[in-house]
Amino acid sequence: SYVLTQQSSVSVAPGKAARITCGGDNIGLKSVHWYQQRPGQAPVMVLFYDDDRPSGIPDRFSGFNSGNTATLTISRVEAGDEADYYCQVWDSSSDDWVFGGGTTLTVL
Amino acid sequence: QVTLRESGPALLRPTQTLTLTCSFSGFSLNTSDMCVSWLRQPPGKALEWLALVDWEGDEFYKTSLKTRLTISIDTSRDRVVLSMTNVNPVDTATYYCARQSDGYGHGFDSWGQGVPVTVSS
Numbered sequence: 112s113y114v115l116t117q118q119s120s121v122s123v124a125p126g127k128a129a130r131i132t133c134g135g136d137n138i139g140l141k142s143v144h145w146y147q148q149r150p151g152q153a154p155v156m157v158l159f160y161d162d163d164r165p166s167g168i169p170d171r172f173s174g175f176n177s178g179n180t181a182t183l184t185i186s187r188v189e190a191g192d193e194a195d196y197y198c199q200v201w202d203s204s205s206d207d208w209v210f211g212g213g214t215t216l217t218v219l
Numbered sequence: 220q221v222t223l224r225e226s227g228p229a230l231l232r233p234t235q236t237l238t239l240t241c242s243f244s245g246f247s248l249n250t251s252d253m254c255v256s257w258l259r260q261p262p263g264k265a266l267e268w269l270a271l272v273d274w275e276g277d278e279f280y281k282t283s284l285k286t287r288l289t290i291s292i293d294t295s296r297d298r299v300v301l302s303m304t305n306v307n308p309v310d311t312a313t314y315y316c317a318r319q320s321d322g323y324g325h326g327f328d329s330w331g332q333g334v335p336v337t338v339s340s
Contacts, residue, residue, distance in 0.1 A: 112282070142324050142325075144325075144326030144327070145326075146266075146326075146327070148266075152332075153315060153330040153331065153332050153333050154266065154315075154317075154327070154330055155330070156326045156327060156328050158326075159325065159326035159328070160325075160326075165328060197265065197266055199266075199326065199327070201323050201324045203323070203324070205282070206279045206323075207268070207281065207282065208256065208268035208271065209268070210265055210266045210267065210268065211265070212265045213265045213266070
């Protein structure tokens with residue numbers, strides 16, 4: 112089965128950029144989606160197809176996917192960005208929708 | 220406005236069958252490329268996809284749980300039901316339903332608020 116690996120935690124000062132990575136075998140050949148989950152809330156999609164933003168998601172959120180790593184970058188981090196972030200792909204070879212283990216973003 | 224809402228029992232005993240209902244509005248499962256999935260999240264753990272039903276009624280299941288899961292579209296076609304047989308404490312989780320509006324490869328673009336389920340004797 113396909114495995115996605117994320118850092119367990121990332122800490123960043125307000126106003127700085129946070130980079131959250133998602134590793135997978137040739138993940139650059141897949142479409143990666145990213146979700147934000149604040150404590151006690153349902154996940155919200157913040158990026159789809161690697162770097163597209165749903166309506167209402169600020170342009171501070173961007174993505175890149177190549178090789179074996181996909182990256183979610185949050186520019187000018189704010190206190191409200193503190194949350195768990197999950198990457199996700201569709202493994203078409205096994206019809207499995209796979210999530211990474213999640214990264215907790217802490218704003219210092 | 221797209222909405223999804225999960226409903227189901229809060230507490231089950233081991234070996235019972237869990238039945239969850241996802242009631243949705245603002246979109247139709249008659250629309251090509253539309254899919255609804257069930258996912259779960261054990262306390263303090265990561266999200267896990269469980270099952271998907273698509274606009275044609277085709278069903279997909281997490282391999283390791285395939286023998287215990289059944290996903291179906293209600294005859295009204297505005298509800299998706301998940302059944303999980305023979306539950307045990309490791310099935311304790313918040314269960315979510317979510318929509319994909321552009322086929323299997325799209326992200327889960329709308330989610331319900333989730334329903335917490337505890338399995339305990």
